[in-house]
Amino acid sequence: MNTSEYEVQILKELNQTIELIAEDEADNLVDRIARANKIFVAGAGRSGLMIRAFAMRMMQMGIEAYVVGETVTPNMGKDDLLIIGSGSGETKSLVPMAKKANSLGGTVAMITISPESTIGKIADLTVKLPGSPKDQAGSGYETIQPMGALFEQNLLVFCDAVILKLMDNKNLDSKAMYDRHANLE
Template sequence: MDANTYSEIIIREIGQVLGQVNTTALEELATAVRAANRVFVAGAGRSGLMAKAFAMRLMHMGFTVYVVGETVTPSLAAGDLLLLASGSGETGSLVTMADKCKKLQAKLAVLTASPGSTIGRSADIVVQVPAVTKEAADIRSITAQPMGSLFEQSILLLMDAIIVRLMELQEKTSTTMFSRHANLE
């Protein structure tokens, strides 16, 4: 097969995953972002990179948002939202963050393929992303892609969909958001 054929397969796989996501959970997450005093995002590896992309767009919209682990990230508090991206819902560092979040009485949301996981069970909002993760025993029978690519691509698109929904709710446009775009590049 050529690269174009693989692109078509990938697009089809992503479409199948996105078509199964509960839209009520997405709307609940958008509502929680709007209601939060501040939004904190975290994920490990490539899932973390997708979460960072979401944080950037939230910043462009004027939300107060932080990426957990950065040197300028303040402490989490009640009234804040912590959004975790974890396919397995069992990543050790993220489980620790989820536990701390609950102790601090902040709201916890997760994008995960495993709603019954440790993080999924403790989250206030669970967006189940029914994509195979890198832990799957027979991954090649489910996706043409390596490891957690399907999950990571799907969460990026879901978070972009949340951004578009927030733009609609807050009457923002790309033009108004661009005023917050980095200008020291």
């Protein structure tokens, strides 16, 4: 296959899987984001990169959003929301974070392939995204892509769709968001 044929196959996989996301789960996450005082996001590896992009878009909307582990991240309180992006829901660094957020009275949301996972059981709400786990064994999704790429792509597309829904709810457009875009670059 040439590069464009791979791209077509990747888009086909995304089209097949993105339609399987439960709208009520997505709406529940949008509602929780809208009601939260502060939003915290966490993830590891490539999933962590996707969830960081989500935090940046929320900040550009004027939502108080932070990436866990950054030096400027404040403390979490009971009216706050932690959103964890993890395909497996078993990432060793994220499990204690979910437990800690829970003990602080915050809400934990999980975006994952595996809502029945350790973090999924801790979470107050989960959004199940279709995708293949890194080992791909028994996932039920055919993919030509390596490891967890299908989940990570679905995570980015899903988070962008959540941003669009939030923008619609707040009557915001890209111009308003661009005014909050970084300008020291």
